Amino acid sequence: MRHIIAVLLENEAGALSRVAGLFSARGYNIESLTVAPTDDPTLSRMTLVTTGNEEIVEQIKKQLNKLIDTVKLLDLTEGPHIEREMMMIKVRAEAGNREELKRLTDIFRAKIIDVTDSSYVVELTGASKKLDAFIDAVPKGLIVEVVRSGPTGIARGEKGLTL
Amino acid sequence: MEPNAVQLSGAEILVQALIDEGVQYVFGYPGGSVLHIYDALFKQDQVKHILVRHEQGATHAADGYARATGKCGVCLVTSGPGATNAVTGIATAYMDSIPLVCITGQVPTPVIGSDAFQEVDTVGITRPCVKHNFLVKDVRDLAVTLRKAFYIATTGRPGPVVVDIPKDVTDPNVKIPYDYPRDLRMRSYHPTDKGHLGQIKKALELMLQAKRPIFYTGGGVVLGEASALLTQLVRLSGFPITSTLMGLGAYPGTDPQFLGMLGMHGTYEANMAMHETDVLIAIGARFDDRVTGKIEHFCPHAKVVHIDVDPSSISKNVRVDVPVVGQVASVLTDLLRLWKEQAPAASAVRPVADWWEKIEAWRRVDCLHYDRASDKIKPQFAVETLYKVTHGDLYLTSDVGQHQMFAAQFYPFEKPRRWINSGGLGTMGFGLPAAVGVQLAFPQAQVACISGDASILMCIQEMATCKQYNLPIKVILLNNGYMGMVRQWQEFFYGSRYSHSYVDALPDFVKLAESFGHVGMRVERPGDLAAAMQEAFAMKDRFVFLDVVVDPTENVYPMIAAGKGQHEMHLPPSLSERELA
Numbered sequence: 001m002r003h004i005i006a007v008l009l010e011n012e013a014g015a016l017s018r019v020a021g022l023f024s025a026r027g028y029n030i031e032s033l034t035v036a037p038t039d040d041p042t043l044s045r046m047t048l049v050t051t052g053n054e055e056i057v058e059q060i061k062k063q064l065n066k067l068i069d070t071v072k073l074l075d076l077t078e079g080p081h082i083e084r085e086m087m088m089i090k091v092r093a094e095a096g097n098r099e100e101l102k103r104l105t106d107i108f109r110a111k112i113i114d115v116t117d118s119s120y121v122v123e124l125t126g127a128s129k130k131l132d133a134f135i136d137a138v139p140k141g142l143i144v145e146v147v148r149s150g151p152t153g154i155a156r157g158e159k160g161l162t163l
Numbered sequence: 164m165e166p167n168a169v170q171l172s173g174a175e176i177l178v179q180a181l182i183d184e185g186v187q188y189v190f191g192y193p194g195g196s197v198l199h200i201y202d203a204l205f206k207q208d209q210v211k212h213i214l215v216r217h218e219q220g221a222t223h224a225a226d227g228y229a230r231a232t233g234k235c236g237v238c239l240v241t242s243g244p245g246a247t248n249a250v251t252g253i254a255t256a257y258m259d260s261i262p263l264v265c266i267t268g269q270v271p272t273p274v275i276g277s278d279a280f281q282e283v284d285t286v287g288i289t290r291p292c293v294k295h296n297f298l299v300k301d302v303r304d305l306a307v308t309l310r311k312a313f314y315i316a317t318t319g320r321p322g323p324v325v326v327d328i329p330k331d332v333t334d335p336n337v338k339i340p341y342d343y344p345r346d347l348r349m350r351s352y353h354p355t356d357k358g359h360l361g362q363i364k365k366a367l368e369l370m371l372q373a374k375r376p377i378f379y380t381g382g383g384v385v386l387g388e389a390s391a392l393l394t395q396l397v398r399l400s401g402f403p404i405t406s407t408l409m410g411l412g413a414y415p416g417t418d419p420q421f422l423g424m425l426g427m428h429g430t431y432e433a434n435m436a437m438h439e440t441d442v443l444i445a446i447g448a449r450f451d452d453r454v455t456g457k458i459e460h461f462c463p464h465a466k467v468v469h470i471d472v473d474p475s476s477i478s479k480n481v482r483v484d485v486p487v488v489g490q491v492a493s494v495l496t497d498l499l500r501l502w503k504e505q506a507p508a509a510s511a512v513r514p515v516a517d518w519w520e521k522i523e524a525w526r527r528v529d530c531l532h533y534d535r536a537s538d539k540i541k542p543q544f545a546v547e548t549l550y551k552v553t554h555g556d557l558y559l560t561s562d563v564g565q566h567q568m569f570a571a572q573f574y575p576f577e578k579p580r581r582w583i584n585s586g587g588l589g590t591m592g593f594g595l596p597a598a599v600g601v602q603l604a605f606p607q608a609q610v611a612c613i614s615g616d617a618s619i620l621m622c623i624q625e626m627a628t629c630k631q632y633n634l635p636i637k638v639i640l641l642n643n644g645y646m647g648m649v650r651q652w653q654e655f656f657y658g659s660r661y662s663h664s665y666v667d668a669l670p671d672f673v674k675l676a677e678s679f680g681h682v683g684m685r686v687e688r689p690g691d692l693a694a695a696m697q698e699a700f701a702m703k704d705r706f707v708f709l710d711v712v713v714d715p716t717e718n719v720y721p722m723i724a725a726g727k728g729q730h731e732m733h734l735p736p737s738l739s740e741r742e743l744a
Contacts, residue, residue, distance in 0.1 A: 010351050013298070014286060025291045055478065062475035068295040068315060071351040163350065 002031070003057050004083060004153045006161055007046040007064055008071040011037050015044060015069040022067065028052065028060050032150030040163070043071065047152040072161055080156040086123070087131045088113070090145040091138055093120040100139070108134050119144065127151075168340035173302040173333035174203035176341055177266065180309040182209045183343045186237050188228060188603055189213070190221040194241025195281060196268025199333035213603065213632060216624035218245050220596035222252020223622065226261050227597030230583045231558060232604045233388060235262040235317050242268045243281030246327075247288065251590060254292035256323040258587025259409060260386055262316040263323035264309075271331040272300055285327045294322030302332050302339055310347050319354025320473040321386055355472060358489030363497050365485045366444070366468040371506060373442035375464075375518045376402045379425065379454075382409030382586065383447015383471060387491035390414070390579040393446065396499050399506070401515065403522055405433035407448050408571055409586040416575025417555075422522065423531075426454040427723050428568045431530035431732060434723065436522055437462055438730040445469045447491045450480040451587070452725075460728025470494045530721045531572055532735050539714040540689050542566060542641045546573035549611070549639055552696040558583065558601045558610045562594040562618030565647035568719045570613045592621030595638065599625055602634040609700060611637040617646040617666050626679040629706045637699050638708045640672060643715040651718045655733075676708035685710040 009015045016035055023030045031049040038045045050060055057075070065073050076083070093101050093115075105112055105122050108130070114121035124134055128151050135146065155161065171179060177200055181189065190213045193201045204212050215221040218240040225236030236256075240249045246267040256263045270279040286298045295315050297308050305328070312324040370376060384393050390413045397404045397420055404414050405425040414421055423430035425437055437443070443465040448454070455461040461481060469476075469483040470491060477486040487494050533543045546569050549557075555577055561567045561584035576582045583601060585593040594612040602610040619640055629636055641647075649664040673683030682705050686695045692711065699707040720735040 014290075017287070018290060021290055055482075059475065059479060062477075066473070066475050068349075068352050 001053070001057070002049065002051050003075055003077045004047060004049050004081070004151060005061065005064070006074045006076055006153060007048070008038070008073070008161060008163075009035075009044045009046055010069040010071060011042050011044040012069055016046075018067050018069060019046065019048070019064065022063055026059075026063060028056065034150040034152055043163070045161075047150070049151055071163065074155065074161045076153045076155055081153050082156060083127050083151050083153040084125055085128045085131055085151040086125045086149040087134070088147045089122050089124070089135070089138070089143065091120050091122065092118060092142045092144055094118050097139060097142060101142070104134070104137055108137075110134065168342050170338040171341040172199070172203070172335045172338050173305055173328070174199040174335060176302070176305050177309065177328070177333065178203045178207060178210060179341060180306055180343060181237065182207075184235070184309075184313050186210055186235075188600075189237045189239050190215055190224040190228075190600065191239030192218050192221055192241065192245060194245050194268060196242035196270060196330045197239060197245075197333075199330065199335055200239065200266075200268070200328075202335065212239075213599070214628065215596065215599070216627050217622065218248035219252050219592065220599070220622050220625045220628065222249045222263070222265060223255065223590075223593050223596035224600040224625075224628075225263055225265075226252060226256045226600065227560060227583055228600030228604050229256075229261050229263060230597070231580050231601040233580065235264055235313055236600065237264050237266070239266045240268070241281065242270055242285070243283050245281075246283055246285040250289060250292065253289055253323045253325065255585050255588045255590040255593060257292045257294065259382060259585065260321050261323065262321035264312045264316050265323055265325045267325060267327045269298070269327045269329040272329045273331070275329065285325065289325045292323075293325050296325035296327065298327045298329075299332055300329065302334075302337060305332060306341060307344050307347070310344050311349065314347050314349070315352065355474070355488050356490050356493055358470065358487040358494035358497060360497065362485060362487045363494060363501065366470070366487055367498060367501050367505065369442050369466050369468055369485060370400065370402075370444060370502075373402075374515060375436075375440050376400070376442040376444065376515065377436050377440045378402055378404035378444045378446065379407075379437065379448055380404060380410045380413055380446045381407040381448025383491050384410055384413040385447075385579040387447060387472065389447070389492040389495050392492055392495035392499060396495055396502065399499070399502060402444075403436055403519070405429070405437065407451070407454055407586070408584065410448065411571060411582045412576030412579045415577045417577065422526075424571050425729075427456070427725075428572065428719050428721065430572075431528050431721055431734065432522055432525035434721070434729045434732060435525045438728075439521070440465045443467045445471075446495070447471060449476045452480070455480060456723045456727055456729040456731075460730065528734070528738065530732075530734055530738070532738055533717070534737060537714065538689070540686070540692060540711060542569045542643070542713045542717055543573050544689060545639070545641055545692060545711050545713060546570050546613070548692050548696060549613070550574050552693060552700060553609055553611070556609060557581065558605065558608055560584065560594045560597040560601060560610070560612045562612070562614040562621075563589045563591045564615050564618055565643075565651065565717075565719050566613050566615045566618075566641040568648075569641070591618040595619065595622050595636075596625045596628075598636045599628055599632075599634060602636050603632070609637075611639055613639045613641065615647055616640060616642045616644060616669055623675070626676065626681060626706070626708075630680045633704065634706060635702070635704050636706050639696075640708065640710045641713045642669070642672070642710050643713050643717070644669065645715055648719070654718070655722075655724070672708055672710040676706075681706040681708055683708045683710065685712065687712045
């Protein structure tokens with residue numbers, strides 16, 4: 001099963017490599033990993049997406065918690081949560097398909113953020129599946145380049161993953 | 164910060180911090196990046212530096228010191244090859260959860276990343292085999308980082324911590340106020356202390372209902388200083404107890420309730436009892452593959468209680484029914500109190516009588532049987548003789564292989580911290596430098612290193628350290644001319660094709676020891692062994708290397724082949740099938 005795990009880490013040099021190293025050393029799957037400092041510059045927040053049976057995911061969480069730099073950890077999958085991923089996608093937009101791509105962008109409530117005579121860059125934010133759907137909807141052969149941030153997430157409700 | 168705090172350089176801060184941590188010995192080897200530190204060490208006499216002959220020896224000596232005393236071991240090595248040589252010892256300490264602070268020199272901060280002379284990414288290389296590591300880039304962070312290193316290394320589940328210090332951070336010309344932060348709190352690190360009382364009650368319930376209970380205890384009992392509490396609980400309950408390689412000595416090895424070691428080379432009675440138990444009480448043990456054998460066949464009838472300080476050890480390899488996360492000593496204190504309140508008085512004497520009958524029948528198999536009439540010295544006989552000669556009062560370090568298993572099987576330890584070996588990593592070369600640390604910690608005690616002709620050569624250079632510091636260690640070499648354990652596996656599983664397990668061109672160990680300034684002795688006949696050992700141990704101020712020529716074909720039994728179930732043991736061929744039924 002897919003799990004999305006949020007981790008608050010000390011914003012120290014090497015903290016990210018400790019997490020990445022843990023996953024490779026113990027042979028855990030890692031689908032994506034995003035990290036950036038929070039409003040408190042001494043803390044980084046990491047979101048990682050992994051898959052595995054319940055025992056493996058339980059071990060992953062324990063091992064993450066065991067890292068000295070880990071301050072707090074939350075498995076967002078255990079409760080209601082919101083998940084967002086950002087994508088920028090460069091598509092070939094020539095006379096014949098400019099209009100269709102523009103319509104597609106509107107349907108997905110995406111934005112065109114760069115335009116040339118022959119290309120668009122479309123920015124789209126949403127759940128990962130919505131991003132997948134957009135990629136599938138672009139007519140074959142028009143995609144030049146795709147860049148995705150990997151999912152980030154936050155729990156619903158008033159409680160926060162803070163110190 | 165006190166207004167009139169003393170002004171110290173980075174190198175002086177390091178030395179002062181070691182003094183403030185109460186460090187007695189630093190095991191190390193100098194080099195370019197640590198010269199400022201060595202100069203600061205030279206100018207004081209509170210911390211003693213022990214010069215080893217290879218950085219691996221420094222880590223093992225610090226490790227041996229830590230295992231024998233329970234205190235944190237400290238080593239100091241230079242950058243580059245100094246650090247990479249230390250990695251084996253750091254990993255050894257990591258696998259066995261030994262508290263170690265390893266200070267590594269690093270090239271100056273301005274040249275980090277430029278492939279400078281003797282530069283390696285020490286933090287990167289050691290990351291997977293440390294509890295934590297630090298690179299100190301600013302002298303103002305040095306004192307607090309060292310305090311953190313000692314705190315992390317010695318609390319919770321202990322482990323090695325590496326502190327990598329660039330040379331400019333120890334610059335003798337840059338002085339800052341020194342104030343050692345004694346009350347350290349870390350928001351990201353909170354080791355568990357007390358176990359959850361509800362869970363402990365559940366564990367007690369299972370124990371009280373058990374028909375075929377067994378304690379399975381490991382190195383965590385030794386590390387957690389819980390040996391006396393464990394002994395009380397085991398005696399009160401009347402349950403049998405078995406121990407891992409790392410836990411030997413936590414419960415008295417000669418006590419009738421002790422079934423011996425379990426696992427790959429464990430006793431028949433311990434492994435059979437594990438296989439048939441209905442309530443397994445695991446304490447400070449981690450269900451290592453050398454213990455469990457094939458997981459599918461491990462304790463098939465058991466409800467499992469697991470007491471451990473590390474939550475990630477729980478249900479890692481084997482599913483646990485009642486986990487109790489906490490310091491072993493704290494949990495056992497609670498468990499003992501509850502047991503005394505709730506256990507019926509009658510259970511004080513072997514409550515599970517028919518279970519014990521079964522165990523005694525397994526015991527009668529005599530699974531450690533060997534040929535005592537042999538005209539060759541059997542390695543088992545050598546260990547038994549060592550036990551008799553030392554009256555069981557010995558700190559015994561070990562290398563890795565057959566001799567290690569024979570020692571674990573035939574030398575019963577009555578006290579914790581007496582049996583010092585590399586269990587998790589299985590590091591050949593560990594024994595001799597570890598004995599250096601032990602003998603320094605206990606100068607008056609009898610310290611021996613049991614080794615094999617292959618293992619001993621891996622850190623043989625430490626004989627020079629022993630000479631320099633007059634350490635009267637006794638090396639008991641079980642010399643069979645083979646890498647015995649490799650040879651055994653090749654005999655069993657590779658059609659006796661002894662591929663590169665024969666140690667051709669062995670040195671003359673007697674002359675070798677003598678060339679280092681020590682006493683060398685060689686014994687070839689069983690009848691001469693006891694007298695030779697007595698003579699060796701009588702030389703209280705000399706390092707003695709006793710080269711014992713043993714039967715080269717002897718194998719370690721019982722044995723559970725890798726991937727087999729714990730009940731599928733090979734017993735010594737000298738025991739007939741009939742006796743087994």
